[in-house]
Amino acid sequence: MSVKALLSDDNKQLTIKVDGRFDFSLHTDFRGAYKDLNLANGEFIVDLSATEFVDSSALGMMLLLKEFAESGGSSVRIKTPRPEIREILMIASFDKIFKLE
């Protein structure tokens, strides 16, 4: 499991990619990926394409990211989760508060 962050060339988009298990052990890494970034009116993308598992603390981390993003006028998009991960996001109705691809 790992967290990789990639800032786009125009500094408007930060993609955070989480591989493997997305759980509490990634707490510091996930927060560290964006906390020092000043991204006004941009977009955060949580790329879950290689994520195998999310637990409720991962959902909590995404809520923290959302709060952080919105305070700077940015939005959060959740990108390409696998079907089983999508189901968990849907159970939590995250499609209502995130852009979910």
Next chain:
Amino acid sequence: MLSVPQVLLVDDDPTNRVVLKHQIKKLGYTYIEACNGVEAVELFRNHPFDVVLMDILMPEMDGYQATRIIKELSHGFVPVIFLTGLTDDSALARCIESGGDDFLTRPYNHLLLKAKLESMLRIGRLYKQVEFQKNELNWHNARMQQENSVAQKVFANIIESDMESMYPGLKYSMSSMSMFNGDLVLAELNQSNGIDILVSDFTGHGLSAAIGSIPVADTFRTMTRKGFAFTEVLVEINKKLLRILPTNMFMATALISIDRVNQVVSVANMGLPDIYLCRGQKVIHSFSSQNLPLGIAQLSSHSLSFEMQTLMLDDVILAATDGVMEAQNSAGEFYGKQRIVDSIEKSDSQNDLFGNVLNGCVSFIGSSKQNDDITLLSVQHKQDELVPQEHQDTSRHEPAEWSMHFYLDAVNLRRFDILPYILQGIKQLQSIPGTGSELQTILTEMYANALDHGLLKLDSRLKHTPEGYMEFYNERSRRLAELQEGNIQIIISHQLREQGGGRFTLHLYDSGDGFDVKQVRAALETNKTPYGRGLALIEQLSTRVQFLGKGNAVMVVYDWE
């Protein structure tokens, strides 16, 4: 450790001792001398030492023997350095075997002696530091365990209640992965002769997850007992959680409300896995999550989604937290939805459906580690009499005479549900023996009739089909929100009775068109309609029921002793 290190100097040769004393003094240490092993052991018993310099060949008791005893006597680490003229490997090996920590061969090199003493003292200090920290940790650990167990008791007192005996057909099992459970099950009898059940799962587990359950339990119990609709209760709980929980914490929850008057179950699922309605060992409906978990965003009773289904005798509603779905076996597989459904379908009867699913999950996990709180709950629809609840006020007020009158116009009716407040008012004025729930049920049904049929002109025949209940409810919400005119008046009076006890007289008027009482009565008697149960219930529970005027006024008498 003493401020100046103290050395125990053991040697039978006075000349050797003189040389060593001189060197120890130069290093600024203090010392006590011993001429043989016996003396050394005796001194060691009575004085604190930081290091021992030990000769090997001595009368009475040699250095090996003395070292073995000293090592047994030591609390903590007191290094022993052997002083020896012997240089063969086997003698040196014996030094270490007998418990010695180092050795120095004669003739002594002054610098080497200094270095060895300092290094041994350093190890001694390190050892003492570790020992001290270990004790401190043990102490903190013991204190924390004690505080935890006290907190656990307080927590249990707040959260737990004997729910299975409260309601026929209710079963649940909770297995927490740490001392405090982040899952929560609460139940309270509701105004519809049924029960409202809250099954919840906080983010994470342990103390931080458990702490949020206290305000939830408090709000749920108080409001449900007072007769608030579950939608209002959820809105209030959400408001509280939104205020107290940090952003990354929330509560996935489901509220199961069983209405035994209308034989219908309502489920609002907010982030829990599917909740199953089972009939004859078949899942006939899944209540899927349609809302955000609580504690994330604002919620109003209008924006809350829930589903209704009609209930038949012995139907089972089964709910689980995600700990059940995500329970892992030794191969790392999840228990998952399909295994739950399989367990349901493989049950011999509705009665052992709960046990089957639970056992299935437990044996699936086997000996692998539980990694989340696991909660499973089922409620089987039965028509047994309810047992009066302890919490309800059993004290009796001396009967008194009073009356109250409410006039509610369309604005009031639209704005909020006044019934819980009226019920609370009655309780304050006149608590009666038993639960008082009969009176509550009567008034609730009378009010529902006046509002739903009198003013909102809803047709109960909508409830003919299972989907109809939901349609009925939605239509009711829509019409109520648009209600512009009309009013309801409620007059409740209480008189003393000569033989003791008292008589409640409840009058309800609505400004609607009324209804044909005879026709409804006839329908009730001739066939088992899925509607009109409210009226039947009022008649059953009360002393007397009389419809007045064109059916838009009703008087109900309820006597108590």
